[in-house]
Amino acid sequence: xxxxxxxxxxxxxxxxxxxxxxxxxxxxxxxxxxxxxxxxxxxxxxxxxxxxxxxxxxxxxxxxxxxxxxxxxxxxxxxxxxxxxxxxxxxxxxxxxxxxxxxxxxxxxxxxxxxxxxxxxxxxxxxxxxxxxxxxxxxxxxxxxxxxxxxxxxxxxxxxxxxxxxxxxxxxxxxxxxxxxxxxxxxxxxxxxxxxxxxxxxxxxxxxxxxxxxxxxxxxxxxxxxxxxxxxxxxxxxxxxxxxxxxxxxxxxxxxxxxxxxxxxxxxxxxxxxxxxxxxxxxxxxxxxxxxxxxxxxxxxxxxxxxxxxxxxxxxxxxxxxxxxxxxxxxxxxxxxxxxxxxxxxxxxxxxxxxxxxxxxxxxxxxxxxxxxxxxxxxxxxxxxxxxxxxxxxxxxxxxxxxxxxxxxxxxxxxxxxxxxxxxxxxxxxxxxxxxxxxxxxxxxxxxxxxxxxxxxxxxxxxxxxxxxxxxxxxxxxxxxxxxxxxxxxxxxxxxxxxxxxxxxxxxxxxxxxxxxxxxxxxxxxxxxxxxxxxxxxxxxxxxxxxxxxxxxxxxxxxxxxxxxxxxxxxxxxxxxxxxxxxxxxxxxxxxxxxxxxxxxxxxxxxxxxxxxxxxxxxxxxxxxxxxx
Numbered sequence: 001x002x003x004x005x006x007x008x009x010x011x012x013x014x015x016x017x018x019x020x021x022x023x024x025x026x027x028x029x030x031x032x033x034x035x036x037x038x039x040x041x042x043x044x045x046x047x048x049x050x051x052x053x054x055x056x057x058x059x060x061x062x063x064x065x066x067x068x069x070x071x072x073x074x075x076x077x078x079x080x081x082x083x084x085x086x087x088x089x090x091x092x093x094x095x096x097x098x099x100x101x102x103x104x105x106x107x108x109x110x111x112x113x114x115x116x117x118x119x120x121x122x123x124x125x126x127x128x129x130x131x132x133x134x135x136x137x138x139x140x141x142x143x144x145x146x147x148x149x150x151x152x153x154x155x156x157x158x159x160x161x162x163x164x165x166x167x168x169x170x171x172x173x174x175x176x177x178x179x180x181x182x183x184x185x186x187x188x189x190x191x192x193x194x195x196x197x198x199x200x201x202x203x204x205x206x207x208x209x210x211x212x213x214x215x216x217x218x219x220x221x222x223x224x225x226x227x228x229x230x231x232x233x234x235x236x237x238x239x240x241x242x243x244x245x246x247x248x249x250x251x252x253x254x255x256x257x258x259x260x261x262x263x264x265x266x267x268x269x270x271x272x273x274x275x276x277x278x279x280x281x282x283x284x285x286x287x288x289x290x291x292x293x294x295x296x297x298x299x300x301x302x303x304x305x306x307x308x309x310x311x312x313x314x315x316x317x318x319x320x321x322x323x324x325x326x327x328x329x330x331x332x333x334x335x336x337x338x339x340x341x342x343x344x345x346x347x348x349x350x351x352x353x354x355x356x357x358x359x360x361x362x363x364x365x366x367x368x369x370x371x372x373x374x375x376x377x378x379x380x381x382x383x384x385x386x387x388x389x390x391x392x393x394x395x396x397x398x399x400x401x402x403x404x405x406x407x408x409x410x411x412x413x414x415x416x417x418x419x420x421x422x423x424x425x426x427x428x429x430x431x432x433x434x435x436x437x438x439x440x441x442x443x444x445x446x447x448x449x450x451x452x453x454x455x456x457x458x459x460x461x462x463x464x465x466x467x468x469x470x471x472x473x474x475x476x477x478x479x480x481x482x483x484x485x486x487x488x489x490x491x492x493x494x495x496x497x498x499x500x501x502x503x504x505x506x507x508x509x510x511x512x513x514x515x516x517x518x519x520x521x522x523x524x525x526x527x528x529x530x531x532x533x534x535x536x537x538x539x540x541x542x543x544x545x546x547x548x549x550x551x552x553x554x555x556x557x558x559x560x561x562x563x564x565x566x567x568x569x570x571x572x573x574x575x576x577x578x579x580x581x582x583x584x585x586x587x588x589x590x591x592x593x594x595x596x597x598x599x600x601x602x603x604x605x606x607x608x609x610x611x612x613x614x615x616x617x618x619x620x621x622x623x624x625x626x627x628x629x
Contacts, residue, residue, distance in 0.1 A: 201275045219286050241279065270286065303322055327339060382432060386413070389407050389612065391610055394602050404462060438469070460492045470512065483521075491521075495523050509541075525541075538571070538572075546572055565596060
């Protein structure tokens with residue numbers, strides 16, 4: 001089909017209208033022919049019928065493509081002109097209504113050939129009328145003489161009107177086509193720009209996932225030709241989502257931009273860097289062969305150059321970590337989609353390695369599939385209310401009385417409760433732990449408040465808060481909402497946090513702890529002694545309690561571990577903090593924590609974690625101790 005945006009194609013499009021015009025004219029001539037035959041004007045009728053049959057034949061040839069449109073138009077003008085002359089000769093009249101129609105057909109057809117043809121045919125037609133009427137009247141045989149002036153004027157007016165209408169219609173159409181051509185050029189230019197933008201990440205101005213797939217497909221084709229290897233590295237920024245929510249999108253975006261810039265600057269020759277996800281960057285290269293040692297060394301160097309010294313944004317220095325997965329084509333996959341899948345498996349494996357770098361192995365795929373199935377089951381568990389809150393007693397080391405309870409999350413599967421160590425990491429990785437943690441906080445506050453109203457007035461509640469939940473926007477508001485909904489006094493709530501929450505932004509952590517203290521809640525450090533900055537945290541934070549990690553009690557009465565535990569208790573007391581020993585499972589451990597003056601303990605020696613109804617019974621059996629509020 002011709003393209004009217006192009007000048008040549010416009011002419012072709014214009015000429016393609018010849019067949020319909022010829023058919024219309026042929027139909028009119030057929031009508032004239034039948035009329036003349038019926039009125040015994042056989043010569044004129046014969047000419048008109050010949051014109052009708054000829055018109056239909058020309059239109060048929062044009063439709064079949066047996067004759068070019070331009071040649072068809074010229075042939076038709078000649079054919080009509082011959083018919084006009086024959087009509088004039090046979091009718092014996094200088095101007096007849098039929099002859100006027102012949103002239104109009106010539107003019108309309110000539111415009112399909114362009115303005116020059118139209119003007120030429122119009123001039124010839126007018127000249128024919130004027131010459132025949134005024135200069136050489138009666139030139140044709142059997143003409144009676146000059147025609148009346150009004151008929152001549154009418155004929156000329158008809159020619160002028162038809163010519164003018166056809167001319168301006170064609171001129172307007174041509175201008176529109178030219179305008180359309182200009183608009184089309186602009187659209188093509190914009191399309192080229194959009195095609196380019198489709199492959200660019202708007203935030204970092206780096207090639208995006210779409211461009212990564214296209215470029216990697218090209219690398220795969222090149223590798224097939226050259227018998228080479230495509231190597232791809234994936235850098236997944238650890239905990240970026242919670243970091244972004246905590247510091248705000250403006251700072252988070254700036255960190256991403258600078259991370260991308262540093263990766264590009266650290267990439268070796270022949271390597272290209274892409275941002276393929278919110279917190280994921282990819283690096284591609286083609287090699288004659290795959291050297292695993294070299295690939296891991298490059299990954300380590302790029303990581304150190306990019307993230308080791310931290311990234312400054314909005315006046316703060318941010319230190320991020322990354323999990324790095326490495327995979328190759330054709331060893332590990334057959335196409336780009338499979339390559340991305342195996343890279344995801346490699347990144348999952350890297351999260352469990354000390355150096356946080358993993359080269360893909362087939363066994364990793366099964367691990368990723370199990371993780372995906374677990375994620376689906378956890379989503380269903382949230383929807384079907386399959387989680388439960390268990391409680392483990394906090395015991396006063398001096399009186400052996402229950403003074404509080406720690407809320408622990410459990411997942412019920414096939415009638416059995418699964419410990420959080422098996423599913424909490426996946427909840428946190430998928431971003432669902434914040435929602436589940438919010439539910440645990442509400443449920444635990446309701447249960448403990450109910451037990452307080454039953455007579456255990458000073459019973460305290462300890463709730464362990466995950467890293468992601470503590471850093472989530474509105475965390476303190478969630479605590480306030482849970483306290484208000486349940487009626488639990490804030491002074492009986494202990495919010496337990498892990499030292500890992502201080503790693504990203506100590507200033508923000510201090511602000512959150514101060515807000516919790518302001519509403520009356522207590523704050524404890526869980527698993528104290530497992531981070532290198534523990535003592536510094538004790539000096540900076542407004543804490544109420546710390547919990548000694550169970551690892552310090554496993555070797556009791558080992559001398560070195562006992563000395564560390566005793567030192568922690570002594571230091572905490574000097575700072576005005578209570579100390580909880582967790583994981584007390586033997587009488588030897590209990591005797592030891594009493595000897596170092598530890599305040600509280602919990603563990604299987606006294607009671608395991610129990611569902612709410614069983615813990616309520618445990619409270620009833622130990623109801624001789626009723627702490628005051």
